[in-house]
Amino acid sequence: MFLTKEEERMLNGEHGEAAQKAMEILVALGKIYGAEKMIPVSSVQVAGVSYKTMGDAGLEFIEEFACMGAKVKVPTFINPAGMDKMRWKEMGVPEEFAQKQIRLMNAYESMGITPTYTCAPYHIGIRPKLGEHVAWSESNAVSFANSVLGARTNREGGPSALAAAITGRTPEYGLHLDENRIANVLVKVKTDVSTRFMYGALGALVGKMVKGKIPAFEGLENANDITMKYLGAAMAASGSVALYYIKDATPEWKLKEDYETIEVDNKMIKETIENMNTTEDTEIITIGCPHASLEEIEEVANLIKEGGMKKVWVFTARKIYEKALEKGYVKTIENKGGKVFADTCMVVAPLYEMGIRRTGVNSGKAAKYLPSFNKQKIKYDNIKKLLSE
Numbered sequence: 110m111f112l113t114k115e116e117e118r119m120l121n122g123e124h125g126e127a128a129q130k131a132m133e134i135l136v137a138l139g140k141i142y143g144a145e146k147m148i149p150v151s152s153v154q155v156a157g158v159s160y161k162t163m164g165d166a167g168l169e170f171i172e173e174f175a176c177m178g179a180k181v182k183v184p185t186f187i188n189p190a191g192m193d194k195m196r197w198k199e200m201g202v203p204e205e206f207a208q209k210q211i212r213l214m215n216a217y218e219s220m221g222i223t224p225t226y227t228c229a230p231y232h233i234g235i236r237p238k239l240g241e242h243v244a245w246s247e248s249n250a251v252s253f254a255n256s257v258l259g260a261r262t263n264r265e266g267g268p269s270a271l272a273a274a275i276t277g278r279t280p281e282y283g284l285h286l287d288e289n290r291i292a293n294v295l296v297k298v299k300t301d302v303s304t305r306f307m308y309g310a311l312g313a314l315v316g317k318m319v320k321g322k323i324p325a326f327e328g329l330e331n332a333n334d335i336t337m338k339y340l341g342a343a344m345a346a347s348g349s350v351a352l353y354y355i356k357d358a359t360p361e362w363k364l365k366e367d368y369e370t371i372e373v374d375n376k377m378i379k380e381t382i383e384n385m386n387t388t389e390d391t392e393i394i395t396i397g398c399p400h401a402s403l404e405e406i407e408e409v410a411n412l413i414k415e416g417g418m419k420k421v422w423v424f425t426a427r428k429i430y431e432k433a434l435e436k437g438y439v440k441t442i443e444n445k446g447g448k449v450f451a452d453t454c455m456v457v458a459p460l461y462e463m464g465i466r467r468t469g470v471n472s473g474k475a476a477k478y479l480p481s482f483n484k485q486k487i488k489y490d491n492i493k494k495l496l497s498e
């Protein structure tokens with residue numbers, strides 16, 4: 110694998126122990142995937158932040174890096190943690206969990222990582238341009254960057270993203286190469302899919318059908334940042350899809366000559382929705398997977414305003430939380446028994462340990478992960494229905 114003089118210096122330890130270890134990780138990865146060289150990345154999004162998913166071994170690994178004096182070289186953002194840094198007591202997060210979570214957050218922040226704690230950096234203005242190379246980790250963020258923005262990223266693991274942040278490089282393979290960004294499945298959507306809820310269900314279904322391939326959709330209406338976020342997140346969760354195209358919506362559309370075709374009809378989507386539902390009654394409604402935009406929080410505030418008390422938790426980025434606070438949406442929601450939390454989400458927070466068992470969601474990704482990560486029974490429905498019952 111070709112390395113520049115500077116990359117060689119990093120590998121030889123001339124830039125310190127942390128950069129050396131980081132370069133070792135990247136070179137090993139590059140060799141596995143047959144990369145010919147490293148490429149610079151303009152930003153990094155690091156996952157592996159919740160103590161729930163990292164555990165003591167992960168905490169030790171990150172603290173070790175921080176102790177070596179690791180510092181990020183390019184703008185680096187971070188995924189949700191296991192709790193709201195300011196309001197974890199209100200969430201009911203156990204004390205021991207919180208203490209370890211704070212250590213993990215502090216270790217990351219000591220490296221110069223911007224404490225965004227969000228899986229939707231694109232909602233807070235972090236939007237790499239068409240063709241820009243980045244190294245992002247969280248699967249919905251990766252899907253959004255590749256598909257909706259046309260940036261280039263593989264789905265990085267926690268260590269490889271951190272290594273990219275410390276060196277400013279990533280090995281050139283996978284979705285960084287144009288030849289690997291060509292769709293091989295044409296998905297003809299033969300029914301009306303225009304709401305977020307339907308986009309999420311479609312994503313859950315198509316992800317399962319195409320498993321890791323690159324789908325290109327025809328027949329979708331109302332494709333925008335929010336609907337595509339729900340589609341991409343669900344497809345990434347059910348089928349590890351990191352890139353997709355939508356005719357006349359995504360900035361790129363590339364289809365192989367010998368593509369396969371699948372059709373999706375209303376019956377298939379209905380069945381998918383039925384299978385996602387495992388309970389009729391819920392203890393809590395959780396919104397914000399991926400993290401809610403300001404418009405989505407406004408919608409919750411408007412929907413909740415007229416009805417009775419509702420235990421709804423909305424998860425978002427701190428920057429958006431602050432805007433929602435300013436606009437009065439947080440107050441409206443919290444006056445009706447809801448909460449708006451930042452820095453975390455329903456999947457990476459320890460919901461089960463907090464005594465919660467049955468959750469209502471409008472997200473295909475949350476419906477997929479909550480049963481396994483947090484032992485939840487799920488009611489999957491659209492936001493209006495969830496909030497009106």
Ligand code: F3S
Pocket residue numbers: 188189228229247249342397398399400424453454455456457474475478
């Ligand atoms: Fe984000 Fe948590 Fe969903 S990290 S995509 S809100 S599982």
